Amino acid sequence: MAGIYIHIPFCKQKCTYCDFHFSTTYQAYEQEMIDSFVKEIELRKAYLAGQTVETIYFGGGTPSLLNQEQLTTILTAVRENLTCSESPEITLEANPDDITAEKANAWKMAGVNRLSVGIQSFDDCDLKWMNRAHDSQQALNCLPIAQEAGIKNISLDLIYGLPDLDNERWKKQIEKAVSLGATHISAYCLTIEKKTALHQLVQQKKLIPAENEQQSEQFEILIKTLKGHGFDHYEISNFALPGFISKHNSNYWRGISYLGVGPSAHSYNGKSRSWNISNNPNYIKFLQKETFETFDWYEEEHLTxxxxxxxxxxxxxxxxxxxxxxxxxxxxxxxxxxxxxxxxxxxxxxxxxxxxxxxxxxxxxxxxxxxxxxxxx
Ligand code: SF4
Known part of the structure; x- marks a missing residue:
């Protein structure tokens, strides 16, 4: 059993709290990036030799920026180079502003059977504060669109512990996510990471982060509310209705091997861990070379x-x-x-x-x- 993670390092704009690897100026080399993914899959297929791929996860960045052809190209490379199970779990992270009927149908056609939607909040004030690319109406509309296209296994991401988020408003957010028919919810407490816009504001004393006590209370509200709706709290930040846990992420937590493809992606096979360079042009440059004396685009650490x-x-x-x-x-x-x-x-x-x-x-x-x-x- 094994998994594949594909990191799509593109975003429309930078969210204030985010320290993931992505670029907002990717249009000029988008196709070269897809070609490099294919090449990396071909070059590293031995990493999972003898194992069956049961989960494929498109994370990012913003994988919902991919069109159907790009998605199909990557999935074909995975299927041609690795042994895949008959019906792998295929998850695509999507932002609400990208979820249209046309795109959702295309994802379904390409084989995507699980969406992980970055809602974060249903309130415009929070979304603006986080510099998200979507608004509250798009957050509300996107689930029915995906469900209509036949994707029923839908996870929503929410963020709590924002300075202005009180407990009552937080509970409403959770209730809203449940009422829309989410089968899985990932809820993360806001952390102020270095090199983010929020960190700068804190340094300049223009922002006071929420108290730990408030964040703790909101964690309690989260657990109580979701348990009340029949969700299983199976990992600190993850809750699922029966039969809807994330197989891909559960496999990470169970120590199952996975190959990470794309800039900044990590891989693990029980003996070693490796991580790709977090630089889009260099990642492409290394993968376009004809010969490889060493694997230039990633570093590897053998685990003690x-x-x-x-x-x-x-x-x-x-x-x-x-x-x-x-x-x-x-x-x-x-x-x-x-x-x-x-x-x-x-x-x-x-x-x-x-x-x-x-x-x-x-x-x-x-x-x-x-x-x-x-x-x-
Ligand atoms: S869309 Fe996701 S990856 Fe991109 S900046 Fe926002 S939080 Fe980060």
Whole structure:
């Protein structure tokens, strides 16, 4: 079992909070980028040799800027070079302003069976503040359009913890997402990343970020509201109706191999991790070379048992199925210090064990990253 991630490094404009890799001036080399994706898939197919690709994920950037031909070209390259299952989960990240009946039908025809829509908010004031390219009406209209085209598996992204977002308005946002028929919701707490417009505003003292307490309350509201609507809280930021968890992302969290294609994309195969350069022209330049003495466009790191141990904890503790203690012990033997820490967090009511898995309770999930770090070697 394996996955493919394709990073589409194009966006219409820069959102104020975003530190992902993308360019807003891509039109001149758009086709060269698609050709480079195809070449990278051909060159790196051995990475997943002997494994069946069960999930394909177009992330970004803004994959919904691709037209049907470009999408089909990439999917054909994946199918021709790798062994794919009969009906892989194919997810496309889409922004509301790109979702038209024509495009949604084209995505469906190309094989897309899951959309991940970057709604972020249903309120114009938030959308303007975030410099999103869509407005609230487009946020409301896009789901019915996609559903009408036959794409029923739709995830929505929402952001909470904005300075001006009060709890009542946040609850309404969640209710709105549910009422539109989302089968999956990913909700992220706003973080102020370096090199973003928001970070500059904070540095200039023109913006005061929301208090941690407010963000924590909104996380509680999120869990309570979505659980009330039958969603399973299966990862810190992810909630799904029965049968609609993201297979692709769940596979990341279960340590399944994946190949990342495109500028800034990461790959993982259980033994090593690699990451492509985050520069569109250079990525294209390297992939257009006729011969390769080394793989110029990516760097690779071989994972030590300590790396694997730490990553298993960091990722596993964020999920509802937790960390597999037998597998963890096979990487590095669990010693008395580890067990002492487990007892400590159990006594606090933040952790429990079930079927040889270490799992965080709901209150423990507020501190998932800090708890994981406490176990790091
Ligand atoms: S559309 Fe997505 S990737 Fe592009 S700038 Fe906005 S948040 Fe970042």
């Amino acid at each position: 048992p300590e790396n694997i141990f730490n990553e298993s904890l960091l990722i596993g503790l964020r999920t509802s199925w937790g960390v597999d203690l037998t597998a963890l012990n096979a990487v590095l033997e669990l010693d008395f210090k580890f067990n002492e820490k487990v007892d400590h967090y159990k006594a606090k009511g933040w952790m429990f064990e079930s079927n040889e898995h270490l799992i965080l309770t709901e209150s423990g999930r507020h501190w998932a990253d800090a708890i994981a770090e406490d176990f790091f070697i």
